[in-house]
Amino acid sequence: MAGSAPFRLGVLGSGEGSNxxxxxxxCQDGTLSKLPAGVAVVLSDVxxxxxxxxxxxxxxxxxxxAPGKFRTKLDEAAEAAxxxxxxxxxxxxxxLAGFMRILKGExxxxxxxxxxxVHPSLLPAFPxxxxxxxxxxxxxxVTGATVHFVDQGVDSGAIIAQETVPVSDDxxxxxxxxxxxxxxxxxxxxxxxxxARGEIALRGRGTIKAAR
Ligand code: GAR
Numbered sequence: 001m002a003g004s005a006p007f008r009l010g011v012l013g014s015g016e017g018s019n020x021x022x023x024x025x026x027c028q029d030g031t032l033s034k035l036p037a038g039v040a041v042v043l044s045d046v047x048x049x050x051x052x053x054x055x056x057x058x059x060x061x062x063x064x065x066a067p068g069k070f071r072t073k074l075d076e077a078a079e080a081a082x083x084x085x086x087x088x089x090x091x092x093x094x095x096l097a098g099f100m101r102i103l104k105g106e107x108x109x110x111x112x113x114x115x116x117x118v119h120p121s122l123l124p125a126f127p128x129x130x131x132x133x134x135x136x137x138x139x140x141x142v143t144g145a146t147v148h149f150v151d152q153g154v155d156s157g158a159i160i161a162q163e164t165v166p167v168s169d170d171x172x173x174x175x176x177x178x179x180x181x182x183x184x185x186x187x188x189x190x191x192x193x194x195x196a197r198g199e200i201a202l203r204g205r206g207t208i209k210a211a212r
Contacts, residue, residue, distance in 0.1 A: 007037035007196040010091030012082070012099040013044055017051025018181055019097035019118055019188055024058050026189035035196050041089035043082060045074070045101055061089065073102045083110045093195060096150065097188070100129075104152055115150040116195070118188045120180045122146060122162055127155035132177040141167055143176070145183040147191040149207075158207050160200055161191040 009027075011020050024039050026032040042055035042062040055062035065082055068075025074082060083106070086094060096103075096117040108115060121131035122144040128134070135143040144164040151157035163183040167176060194200050194209070201210035 007035050007093070008040040008089065008091045009037060009093055009095050009192065010086040010089055011039055011042045011051075011055075011095045011097050013042065013051035013097045014046045014049055014100040015051060015098045017042075017049070017054040017097065019184055020051050021054055021058075022185035023095065023097070023189050023192065024054075024060065026193075030189055031193045032189050032196075035193060037192070037196055040091050041085060043085055045078075045099070051097070067101055073104065074107070076106075079103075079105075079107050083107060086111070093192065095188075095192065102154060103150060108150065108152065113149065116160065116191070117148055117150050117155070117157070118184050119146045119148065119155050120177065120184065122164065123148060123155055123159060130173070132180055133173050135167060136171060136173060136176060143167055143180065145180050145187055147187055149202075158202055158205060160195070160207050161187045163187050 009023065011023065013020055020042060023032065027038050039060045042051060042060055044052050044064050045067040047064045052062050052064060063085060065078060065085060068078040094111050094115040096115065103115065119131060121135060123146040126134040142164050144162055146159055147161040148159045149157040163186060165179050165183050199209055200207050
């Protein structure tokens with residue numbers, strides 16, 4: 001990350017890391033480069049996750065931090081280790097990019113109002129796992145991608161940005177998820193840039209574009 005970049009992102013992911021790729025690309029020569037912003041650190045709960053390999057290839061600091069004894073969340077020691085690593089990297093915004101653990105309590109207090117997530121549906125429809133499969137199972141004709149602030153619930157925080165994605169009759173889970181990924185890669189860097197520019201304000205349970 002360029003030493004002069006003032007807006008520092010800490011990216012957490014468990015899988016492929018394509019959203020990280022879109023964000024780091026935007027930091028290099030897209031919307032985020034104009035701020036400027038940079039990815040200060042990538043952390044993963046999965047030791048061999050492709051997102052860590054992508055981070056190494058992009059020359060971004062990264063680490064595997066074991067999640068501890070629980071299946072769906074971090075245990076107390078792991079939570080403290082994630083908070084410490086993000087603080088050491090001096091991140092301004094925590095960016096969840098396919099991080100498959102629920103973050104609560106201490107973590108959200110440490111980064112209050114500074115944790116965002118991307119979800120592969122038009123929330124509040126289809127929260128939780130494999131939202132693209134939920135959409136196919138439900139037979140919807142349109143689904144999409146959502147960027148939202150993270151709160152204590154599951155995929156329930158204030159919505160920042162959404163893009164619709166059409167569902168085709170012959171879609172498979174893979175083809176639909178790929179199309180949703182395309183939407184995610186467009187809206188996530190733009191939403192992060194809007195937050196960094198101070199343009200996003202909370203109103204009710206959602207957000208509005210704030211006058212600057
Ligand atoms: C993305 O589709 C993201 O929305 C989803 O995981 C995928 C990660 O892809 N996240 C969730 O379902 C969280 N509830 P990536 O690793 O290629 O960015």
